[in-house]
Amino acid sequence: MKSHRLKLKHLIMGVAMAAFFLTSIGSVWGGYRMNIDSIKENTLETNRVYAQKLASTADSYLNEAFQILGYSADQVRTKMDDEQILNDETERLRLQNQMFNSVVITNAKGLVLSVSPPSIEIKGEILTSIGAKEALAKKTPIISKPYEAMTGRLIIFISHPIFSESNEYLGMIAGTIYLKEPNAFKTLLGEHYSKDGSYVYVVDSDGRVIYHQDPSRINDIVTKNKVVQAVTSGKDGAQLVENTKGVKMLAGYSAVASTGWGVVAQKPLEVALAPSFDRVQEVIIKSVPLMFVSIIIVLWAAARIANPLQQLASLTEESLDKKNVEGLKSVSGWYFEAYSLKNALVRSLSFLHGQVSFFKDQSTVDPLTGITNRRTMDSMLAEWLASKVPHVIILLDLDHFKSVNDTYGHAVGDKVLQFLARQMESVAREGDVCCRYGGEEFVILLPNTTIEEATLVAEQLRKTLADTVSPCGRPITLSAGIAAYPAMAHTTEALIEAADDALYLAKQEGRNQVKVGVSKKE
Template sequence: MKTRQLRLKHLIMGLAMAAFFLTSIGSIWSGYRMNVDSIKENSLETNRVYAQKLATTASAYLEEAFQILGYSADHVETIIDDEAALDLETDRLKMQNNMFNSVIVTNADGLVLSVSPPSVDVKGKYLTSSGAQEALAKKKPLVSKPYEGITGRLIIFISYPIFSAKNEYLGMVAGTIYLKEKNVFNLLLGEHYYHDGSYVFVVDEDGRIIYHQDTSRINDVVIKNKAVQDVVAGKNGAKLVTNTMGVEMLAGYSAVPLAGWGVVSQRPLEVALEPSFDRVKDVAIKAIPIMLVSIIILLWTAARIARPLQQLATLTEESLDSRNVEGLKSVRSWYFEAYYLKSALIRSLSFLQGQVSYFKDQSTTDPLTGVTNRRTMDAMLAEWHKNHLMHSIILLDLDHFKSVNDTYGHAVGDKVLQFLAKNMQAVARENDICCRYGGEEFIILLPNTTVEEALIVAENLRQRLANTNSPCGRPVTLSAGVAEYPLMAKTTEALIEAADGALYVAKQAGRNQVKIAREHIIADM
């Protein structure tokens, strides 16, 4: 009988310990998976927004290039027979804003009439390369595919036709970009803001790399990359892909329709998830003392539970031997002891539920700035739209934030973002919600608020930032766009687009200002 008593005691302890550890592991694993999913979503959205911004920049560059070349073509038509004037014009184009590595003017047969800089020894020669021949044949503004020019360089050719007043084709004026040398892409696109294996690259319509931070990758064909396949098809988005090196990447991508290009921003999955591993490790280390105390209490409680059970078994045997059935009435105390077992497990589960709540809180908050993250913001806006709740939003963007990172480093840049978030929370009203939209873009949600009232909040924040030194040692400024639902937009997407349009107007108007989105009028404070 004694052996059976020991087995019962061990069984109770074993079951209690197994329940504690299995529940602990399950809860921590569940919290970890939630955190991983949140990080993936945030990284994908960040890369998508980043790629979209770079694609917009590239599109703006191409539009400006065509405008500049078109203006020059109109002028060259009047001086095409004046060699000295042509040389002055090509020099002006080359030196104007460093958009091109070289500039040429040809006649209708492809004979180079003028070139800048003169060190590009093609003057007086006929252009026979595929890009030049395509431009001469099509006689329209054109961005060529990458090709090797007569100088042996890997080139992209941006050309504009020259027509006489009688609409006779006289030739073309063209700018070239040397893909494997320092070019305008380095200025426009730069490097990825995370220096952790993340990178940005641009592909043409064939999936051939025309810009990469690693120049040795230029001209590689990467069409096997799923993100590249989507972007050359004109799609925008984000997804988990495996790059041509076999590395899993969180990729955002955006098309440049004007040239058939695509911009892809990638971050290694392993690098993105490192904070999640560290967070779980930190929680586990901090929980060890509490777990040890809990285990000690659990073992002590199990021993206390086993002792009445042993007494009950003894009493039962003695009662049977002595025919003393009245002694079994004491079994009623059994339920009282069972209650303590249940209480011990509840206490343990309460501790573990606290850990789950911690991980859930992490999944709704931006880890850098502490404001609401993009996923939670989207859910809240969807709920407001479903309930037809009138509200306004403020979409804001730090002016020249890239220069802060470039000048002071990304650590200071992160502190500037945290500084902005604190000031947002300081000017926000009780029911307003501050959110990080992506990168240096933030949104303030203002329920039951007109656009005029939202403008006051935005202007207070703008003035507060402009008059306060930031962590980089000087004030930073912001530009903002304000829009109201349903006055200015009938959907959440249209509302954000309206605010984004107003933000764009604020940027174009000189930055450090707030603009209101309106159907026909753009007003400011």
């Protein structure tokens, strides 16, 4: 009677094939998940740094607006009865740097004495808007919340009081920003969005949108957004959030210190992860021929296998463990079929482990510049600190990089960052590590190096950049700060702080220079 039980060769075929495919899927999936986590972390950190820089720029801009208005208040306080001088001053303020859409001077009762442009027909009228009343009542420099002005426009009112030399309140001088028309925010922030759905927006302290690349969103209340809740409470950070359209976004946010406003820079999660999908597809495509050949070999050999294959099948089921690859090599191949199958499995599993290593390598590299990313840099510094390895860090930042993005676009800006990374690698010595710290900030790690040696490396890089035409069509410059462990600091945080202080000093003293930090030891 013919047996219906599985034959050994069929059982071995099934086990070998199942183990092979499970190993392939598990290896690729594990590497893919690691790559996704790395991309998320990098994108969140990039957006956080970017939002922080924009918030700092906006804060400086608003402080400058107060200074300009304050200067004008001092100029006109003795000439409040001279209509021509007042008209000249409001016109100058509006046209000088395009900071305000309109400028107005009133007396202490809110009567408009002068307005620019003159087409706004409110001269001789008393301002009754929310912002004007608040400014007249408080008699201090203020930035109003968004409101609808007498002209029907949605505006923000930035004002400064005018006092006489005897400290008598004479009135105010104020500039307005029209939120739904071309304004200073658009000039300041630029077109910070791209066709892939990335964009920047600004909210006031109440969670009301005051700048957005879509004008129809201005004045919307978005307090239900978790990122808005965090930034309006004065926090800086980054997180995954779902916007009002149901799109998942990788958002970085930072508060504007002087106003309580918040700047949010975000990128769609799907767009950020697109390169990872492409890499997986590429790996699969490249793996198919070898997998196909390996499967044919497995099937051909399994049909002629006896006892030795039981050991091979058992080891293949646990093929994710690298020790099992060595176990396969130790299986006796005393006849041709067993020998061929053993070698085919060893080659296939080694290839798959190679793919896992590939994905692991990808998670340590900054995807834009191809140099070491922030997370790997932090791990390396922690290891050096634990092992008491003396080292120096060079913290460097491109000078006026925002102007490169604003003038030539983000695509050219990305090429400039890649160009800088290549120049860093060209001056780095054996053992030095080039890293991207975030945005346009980079770090070179120099183990077992003196401050003098590190200074030579930094100066060589600085001179090379200043003398070489970059992708934007002109040379670019950098400023750098240097700090050494353990000479200047006992912790990584203090070491980076010392280098950052030196970098700030280099920026303050005119940029395009290298400064050595001071000790942060307590």
